[in-house]
Amino acid sequence: MTNSLPQFGSFIEMARKSTLLTAGIVIIGLAGSAYFFARDDITALLSPDSQSAAQSQKPASAAERGLPVIAEYASLMDEKTVVEAVGTGKSALGVLIYPAVSGEIDDILVRAGDRVSKGQVLVILDSDRERLARDLAALQVKDAQQLLARYEKARPLGAVAESEVDSARTALAEARIELDQAEVNLADRTILAPFDGIVGIPQVEAGDRVDSSTVIVTLDNIESILVDFEVAETRFDNVRVGQSVRVETWSLPGEVFTGVVESIGSRIDPESRTFAVRARVPNPNSRLLAGMSFAVYVDIEGKKYPSVPEISVLWGDEGTYVWRIDDENKVSRVPVRVVKRTNGRILLDGPISEGDLVVVEGVLRLRPGRTVSASVRGDAPVQGAGGVAARDGVGEGS
Structure with missing residues (x-):
């Protein structure tokens, strides 16, 4: 029993020291925290000049800098409707070629796809009778010329009456007409290209009998x-x-x-x-x-309308609108009417002019009169140099 009393006292002494140590640690921690939160005030009390310098070095607030946004200049575009x-x-010149007369195909001188020139021979019909008729008419013209020549020599001598000379002249004229007609009949047996073009597939072959209602070939x-x-x-x-x-x-x-x-x-x-x-x-x-x-x-x-990027046009309770930036970098809400969407841009009808700076991105925190810091995308439009807005995929058909 006597030995246990000193041991108990030692235990109490150790507990007391531990409590004092813990309390000291807590006090030191509280003091450190107080200094951390009050260090600016302490520094200001110790050195007011240094505190003022520190405040002057702080960055400006977001309200002072202006809300960052991306903007673009409005440009004029022509409204264009696509019908x-x-x-x-059809070819600018295109014909079906028929023979002028009846007959038998003697030869076809072209093939499908051939390019021909005006006056080129395409098809030849048999022409033996027409050639003979032409030769006979040529002989008749020669005989009539000789007869008229003899009459004109004999008329001054009184051997031939004036009426006979006139009849000879008439006979010569008739013979010449007959020759011309024979020449035309012979020419009709040869079918020529009426203009420059491309020949289609011939509808006949050599030896076929044709008439004026038979299609020979197409030409375009x-x-x-x-x-x-x-x-x-x-x-x-x-x-x-x-x-x-x-x-x-x-x-x-x-x-x-x-x-x-x-x-x-x-x-x-x-x-x-x-x-x-x-x-x-x-x-x-x-x-x-x-x-x-x-x-x-x-x-x-x-008409011409101001155009802005499609994402800059917003919809609210009072209709569509855009945010416009003025010369003092303040924004205002401008009501507009959508005329047309085209190629990522919108044509507007409203108090927006060419060259107005319109907010494109960063519109969520905007309020009328708020100052913004705009990053301008693209160059300012040249006055009068508008673009063209076409209707994409929307048209009118017949």
Whole structure:
């Protein structure tokens, strides 16, 4: 019992020291925290000048800098409506060649696809009888000339009456007419190309009997193609002669050919409520053929409107609007009306002018009158140098 008392006292002494150590650690921690949170005030009390310098080195607040946004200048664009139609091509010059007379095919001098010149021989009919008739007429002309010459020599001598001389002159004239007719009959046996063009597939062969109703061959000049199509009556005042058109054919996918309106019909079809239009499309490489079907696009010009990127136009309870930046870098909410969307841009009708700076990105935290710091995308538009807005995939067909 006597030995246990000293041991108990030692234990109490150790516990007391541990408690004091813990309390000291807590006090040191509290003091460190207090200094951390109050160090600016302490520094200000110790050195006011240094505190002022520190504050002057702090960056400006977001309100002072201005809210960062991306902006772009509004530009003017022409509103353009594209009228779509389906048309049929035909050669600028194209004929079915018939023989002028009946007869038997003696020879065919061309093949399908041949390019021929005006006056070139295409087909020859048998012509033996016509050649003989021409030779006989030529002899009759010669005889009539000789008879008239003898009469004219004898008339001064009184051997031939004046009436006989006149009759000889008439006979010579008739003989010459007969010769001319024989020449025409012989020429009819040879079929010539009426203009430069490409020969189609001959419809006859040598030895065939033909008459004036038999198609011999086709001939087409396709240096340019005429495309006939119809446009809705509501566009009669918008289509003009000389207006540009674009055509595509399903035979050559992906290729676009340009032409002009050549003629416009003078009346409206009462059943379809459309009018006829013909366009001429140059075809220097002969890639387009008569009879092809075409998709036709006619561009109709409209008014000029300010245009902005599509993402800059917002929708609210009161309608559509954009954010415009003024000269003091403050934004205002401008109500607008959407005229047309095209190629990522929107044509607007409203109090927006060419060259106005419009917010494109960063619109979520904008409020009227707020200062912004704008990063301008693109250059300021040149006055009067507007673009063209076409209707994408929206057109009018017949």
